[in-house]
Amino acid sequence: MTPRRVVPLLLAAFLLIGTAGQAQAAGYRYWSFWDRDGGTWVYATQGPSMARPSDGDLQGFRFAVSENSGDAAQPRGTADFASICAKTPAEDGTKRVALVLDFGTAPDAPSGETPPAPRTACAQVSPDATTADALAAVAGPLRYNTNALLCAIAGYPKSGCGEQVSQEQETRDTPSASAQKNASDDGGPSLGLIAGISVIAALAAAGAWQARRRRNATR
Known part of the structure; x- marks a missing residue:
């Protein structure tokens, strides 16, 4: 995976994190x-x-x-x-x-x-x-x-x-929403943040693997 492809995907991951945080505000x-x-x-x-x-x-x-x-x-x-x-x-x-x-x-x-x-x-x-x-x-x-x-x-x-009241609280009837609310109340990271971090980690690992392949190929 080349740097040109990694950068847009990293930006998308950061946008995912930001959007997840904004979606919690309701009224x-x-x-x-x-x-x-x-x-x-x-x-x-x-x-x-x-x-x-x-x-x-x-x-x-x-x-x-x-x-x-x-x-x-x-x-x-x-x-x-x-x-x-x-x-x-x-x-x-x-x-x-x-x-x-x-x-x-x-x-x-x-x-x-x-x-x-x-x-x-x-x-x-x-x-x-x-x-x-x-x-x-x-x-x-x-x-x-x-x-x-x-x-x-x-x-x-x-x-x-x-x-x-956040949107998570408004939809608390569903098990997934309840789980999200409990994680938020306990001070833990939101699901959006976890997903974004996972994407970034996966992209970083893929980039490192590609770099190792190129170094091995030139030896």
Whole structure:
């Protein structure tokens, strides 16, 4: 094997290692907060503890793994304020806020937990109540972290709060993915790194063998 052929293959091996490392990054597991604007969900610009909805507003929450607000999963379903609050008559000195609570899918759930079925609720609260107040009235217990990030609605999930999730963790159901995750957790090298090193070692051995053959042939 000549040096001209070895160099491109070595570069390919290094690219394999780099790609394997990049593929592990995925996103964060958290509750996203949404406002309903007509027939469209819009990512909320304020947190639930700061937002003060008006009477007749529809807001939603979705638990999922997302990289950022641009790719965050929206609440599912087509419920509107009228249908959600149909059985909650208006009262003086209060406001009604319709809430859509989407606990997400099994692949997005923390290990060992099963997401509850999506549901809706109509919160009847004081006129100055925040979305967090409305949520606490109909979907407790809530859980927050020290930075006031909403971690759990109706007790789900039981633990964790906005933790980073790799693609290996997202596909943990498969034995091979579980093995990769365990190796990563133990501080061992990833499979991509091992494969890349193996390729480099094989190429180096082949080059040395070819060099010995050429030296023996010229003797």
